[in-house]
Amino acid sequence: MKIYVGIDDTDSIEQGATGETAKQIIRIIEERRWGNCQGLTRHQLLLHPDIAYTSHNSSMCFTAEIETASLEPLIEAAAGCLERDSAPGSDPGLCVAAEEQLRDVESLIAYGYETKKRIITKGEAYELAGKLGVHLSEHGGAGIGVIGALAGVGLRMTNNDGRFQGRLELKVPGAIINVTEILCSNLVERVQSVNGYVLNKNEEVRLGHKLKTVLLGGKRTLLVYRREGALVWKTCTNAHLEHY
Amino acid sequence: MDDWIKKNKRGQVRFRGGSHDWLLAAGIAGNCTHFVLDDEDELLAEEERSCYNCRFRRWIDHYSFVCMKR
Numbered sequence: 001m002k003i004y005v006g007i008d009d010t011d012s013i014e015q016g017a018t019g020e021t022a023k024q025i026i027r028i029i030e031e032r033r034w035g036n037c038q039g040l041t042r043h044q045l046l047l048h049p050d051i052a053y054t055s056h057n058s059s060m061c062f063t064a065e066i067e068t069a070s071l072e073p074l075i076e077a078a079a080g081c082l083e084r085d086s087a088p089g090s091d092p093g094l095c096v097a098a099e100e101q102l103r104d105v106e107s108l109i110a111y112g113y114e115t116k117k118r119i120i121t122k123g124e125a126y127e128l129a130g131k132l133g134v135h136l137s138e139h140g141g142a143g144i145g146v147i148g149a150l151a152g153v154g155l156r157m158t159n160n161d162g163r164f165q166g167r168l169e170l171k172v173p174g175a176i177i178n179v180t181e182i183l184c185s186n187l188v189e190r191v192q193s194v195n196g197y198v199l200n201k202n203e204e205v206r207l208g209h210k211l212k213t214v215l216l217g218g219k220r221t222l223l224v225y226r227r228e229g230a231l232v233w234k235t236c237t238n239a240h241l242e243h244y
Numbered sequence: 245m246d247d248w249i250k251k252n253k254r255g256q257v258r259f260r261g262g263s264h265d266w267l268l269a270a271g272i273a274g275n276c277t278h279f280v281l282d283d284e285d286e287l288l289a290e291e292e293r294s295c296y297n298c299r300f301r302r303w304i305d306h307y308s309f310v311c312m313k314r
Contacts, residue, residue, distance in 0.1 A: 013300065013312055017283035042285050047303045049254075055302045055312075056286050165285055209290065238288050239264070 001068055005078065006095040006152030008059035009086075009145030016087035019165045022060040024085060025078045034074050035066030041162035041215055043155040044243075045115045045148055052091070052144060059148035060165070061156040071098060075135055082139040093145025095153050097134035104132055105157060112154025112161070115147065125150045159218035163244050168211035168222070176232065178204050182222060189219035191233075193226065194240060199233065208235040214244040247272055248314060256302075256310035259295060263288075263307050269295040278313035 010021040019042065026037040040062040047057055066074060075096050082092040102108065111128055114120065122138075125147045129136035134153070138146050155161040168187050171177055179191045180201045191199040199205070205224050213220045224233040225240060247268060248257040261268040266289055273279045273293045280299040281292060288296040295301050301309040 013302075017285075019283060019285050047305045049252075049304045055282070055299070057303070058286070163285070167284065210287075237290055239290070242263075242288055 001066060001071070002099040003064050003066060003071065003074075004061060004095075004097045004099070004153040004156055005064065006059060006061040006097075006149040006156070007078075007082065007145070008093050008148030008152060009053070009091040009141075010082060011054050012087035012089045013054055014087070016085075016090065018058070018060050021082065021085055021092075022062060022165070025081050026062060026064075028077050028081060029064055029066070029074060032073075032077070034070035035064045037062050037064040039063070039215070039220060040165040041152075041156055042165060043112070043152045043162040045151055046117060046119065048119060051119055052142070053148075054090075057148070059145075059152035059155075061152035061162070063156070071096070075137075079137060079139055086140055089141060091141035091144045092139045093136070093143060093147065093149035094139060095129065095134060095136050095146070095149035097132070097153050101133050108132055108134070108150075108154040109158050110154075112151045112156075112158065115151035115154075120147050120151075122146055156215070160216055161244075162215045163241055164213045164215065164220060168213060170211060171207055173207055173209045175207050176204050177207060178202060187220070188213060188222045190217070190221045191224060192216065192221050193224055193233070194236065199224065203233065205233045205235060208237060210238060211235055212238070212241055214241060248311070252310070254310075256312070257314045258304065258308050258310050259301070263296075263309075266291070266294065266296075273298060276313075 010018045042058050045057045086092040136146050179199045223236040226233045270291050273295045282299040300312040303309045
């Protein structure tokens with residue numbers, strides 16, 4: 001079965017990073033041979049002075065293919081990891097949704113988008129999770145991480161939200177590389193301009209210093225841009241990607 | 245001109261440069277003893293040492309952040 005695992009609020013201003021906690025859960029799943037995990041993504045939620053996030057209000061999500069019998073031990077292990085490894089003073093939340101058991105995908109996606117627009121309460125998150133049949137639990141502090149954990153899963157299910165965790169290593173910065181070579185790395189599924197044009201396999205791209213991919217159309221996408229009149233595509237900078 | 249806007253009701257100061265003043269943010273961070281590089285997934289500026297990449301900046305909306313150390 002395919003599952004989505006969302007986590008949020010595992011860090012504090014002084015220590016921790018939710019992406020690192022997610023990677024730790026992935027390690028546990030793979031070491032115990034419960035299944036294979038795919039792409040860890042970061043999803044931006046609403047920025048608002050009245051929300052008690054640490055510094056940027058983002059949540060993380062990854063997917064995994066597992067046997068049904070592994071679901072309960074996986075949830076237990078992920079919960080234990082959040083309780084053990086989250087920063088003191090954080091408010092960690094965990095969401096695990098099994099695709100085949102999910103009752104209403106559209107409601108979950110709508111909730112994900114809603115968390116980008118307005119302040120959501122913990123009660124709303126639990127109510128929706130109960131209706132949809134997804135696991136949602138809190139593991140310390142005020143537990144408000146459940147709001148973002150559920151949102152991370154909903155946004156991942158859109159197939160059109162979030163940046164993949166980590167940087168790509170292809171060639172040295174400044175190198176020009178063609179799209180075929182990029183796709184052959186198996187780290188990228190599509191090369192696309194910020195305006196939506198999908199590059200063909202013979203086109204060339206100049207690599208920047210920090211290569212990040214985003215989730216678009218369900219594919220791990222390397223975004224590029226080109227100044228008007230320029231011949232060469234360039235990979236996007238962090239600033240280009242801030243709204244993904 | 246001060247680089248920070250006066251304290252809000254929480255006692256925090258907001259960065260005057262908004263979300264894209266790369267030079268100002270790099271200049272402040274270059275001389276800041278509190279600067280700590282944030283997690284890689286949260287970096288915004290290309291130059292590493294920048295308030296935009298600091299663990300102690302807290303975004304209050306898409307246009308500005310407050311410094312948690314001032």
